[in-house]
Amino acid sequence: MSGHTTQQKVALVTGANKGIGRAAAAQLAALGMTVLIGARDPRRGEQAAADLRAEGGDVHAITLDVTDPATARAAAKQIEERFGHLDVLINNAGITGSGQVSPEDAHDQVPSSVDLDMVRTVFETNVFGVIAVTNAMLPLLRRSPAPRIVNVSSHAASLTLTSDQDGPFAALLPSAAYTPSKSALSALTVQYANELRKDGILVNAAAPGYVDTDSNNHSGHLTPAQGAAVLVRLATLGADGPTAGFFSEDGSVPW
Incomplete structure (x- = not known):
């Protein structure tokens, strides 16, 4: 393996063939990182990677279905063989569970009438998938001088914000699937951060804000690039950066 490969920072972004994940991939590539676009659909992943390479980025597609631990292990093996390490993991892949309706508008997620299979499906991607991918990639992250893990969450994950009857989220429909899955992701983020703190691996959750994406039928007011900034x-936090935190572009988000 050449010295170039060892020095080059490598980032993996899951669910990165579109939306916020793709915008994050583009921004990391613009910073000079080698970026791996994790995508369930190899064709879509390859297309996104090719588009970003055309913009000058060192971007490659990697097939990764976060609900299939075998593909996470296979992706880790590929990364190890080609790059030898991983510096950044962004767990971005997520589903709302309600088709092309934002979870804020999803009547099928109301707790008293929710379909348990839908809840399981959402948790499978948004929570268990994050564990599977993180654990597959940890041996590679441990080889980085400055490993960073970012779990993509939502303001809706905040129990403080969603329980405030006079707050900005009071009008949202109650959700037993998407919203609790992101709250669980917050808890998971803190537990990973606590375990990995001694190893210098910083683990934080990010709330991109209300971004114009497929998951809310393009009703968001922020661009994917704005959402990806956080x-x-x-x-890319420095060694003195926070860990076990929850942040939006405006600063800390309450748990």
Whole structure:
């Protein structure tokens, strides 16, 4: 393996063939990192990677279905063989569970009438998938001088904000699937951060804000690039940066 490869910073972004993940991949590539676009659909992943390479980035697609631990292990093996290490993991892949309806508008997530299979499906991607991918990539992250893990969450994960009857989230429909899955991701973020703190691995959760994406039928008011900014900031923290935190572009988000 050449010295170039060892020095080159390598980032993996899951669910990165579109939306916020793709915008984060573009920004990390613009910073000079080698970026791996994790995508379930190899064709979509390759297309996104090719588009970003055309913009001058060192970007490659890697097939990764976060709900299939075998693909996470296979992706880790590929990264090890080609690059030998990983510096940044952005766990961005997530689903709302409600098709092309934002979870804020999803009547099928109301707790008293929710379909348990839908809840399981959402947790499978948004929580268990993060564990599977993180654990597959940890041996590679441990080889980095400055490893960073960013879990992409949502303001809706905040129990403080969503329990405030006079707050900005009071109008949201109650959700038993998406919203609790992101709250669980917050808890998971803190536990990983606590375990990995001694190893210098910084682990934080990011709330991109209300971004114009497929998951809310393009009703968001922020661009994917604006939403991705906080992900990139947390992915490039210095050694004195925070860990076990929850941040938006405006600063700390309450748990």
